[in-house]
Amino acid sequence: MDRPLQIVFRDIQHSDALEKLIQDRAQRLENAYSRIIGCRVVVGTSHRDPNSVVVPLALCVEVEIPGKPLVVAKAEGKRKGEASALVNKVFDLAERRLEQVSEFVKNTSRRLENAPETGVVARLFPEQDHGFVEVRGGPDLYFTRACVTRGDFNALKVGMLVEVSRAPDGPMGPQASAVLALVDA
Structure with missing residues (x-):
């Protein structure tokens, strides 16, 4: 006390x-x-x-x-x-x-802790159905085509502002459980 x-x-x-x-x-x-x-x-x-x-x-x-x-x-x-x-x-x-x-x-x-944060699409690999989102203060988050909500994975571009929710680390390291496109770069 x-x-x-x-x-x-x-x-x-x-x-x-x-x-x-x-x-x-x-x-x-x-x-x-x-x-x-x-x-x-x-x-x-x-x-x-x-x-x-x-x-x-x-x-x-x-x-x-x-x-x-x-x-x-x-x-x-x-x-x-x-x-x-x-x-x-x-x-x-x-x-x-x-x-x-x-x-x-x-x-x-x-x-x-699980609240969404904003990030920028850093790398995309459309032929392999995954990409990486850069977030402030941490490593890039891995995400797959299935994680993209209310939008199309094919519409994502490098540099696009997105909202991400973190998931527990997986085989690819830190990853996102949901990715939502906010604004074009």
């Missing part, structure tokens, strides 16, 4: 044991998502029935991460003596939410 953990006891007596448990569970949050900016935990009393003798415990965990609103998990305990179970329940929920965010970020970055 970039900022120190904040623990606030509101309308309830401070407990060293509860604070220690919260600190331990807050450190484990970084296993679910490593880029946590800060974490704030509020321990307090919940609304209760006026006829009840037991003061219900409420716990709220707020986790700040880059580019997203706060990840919030909260719950209430109705019985005396279930503070540790309540802490575990709320932090388990916060961990699951952070894991979901982490998975979303991972999937988004995968999609960006």
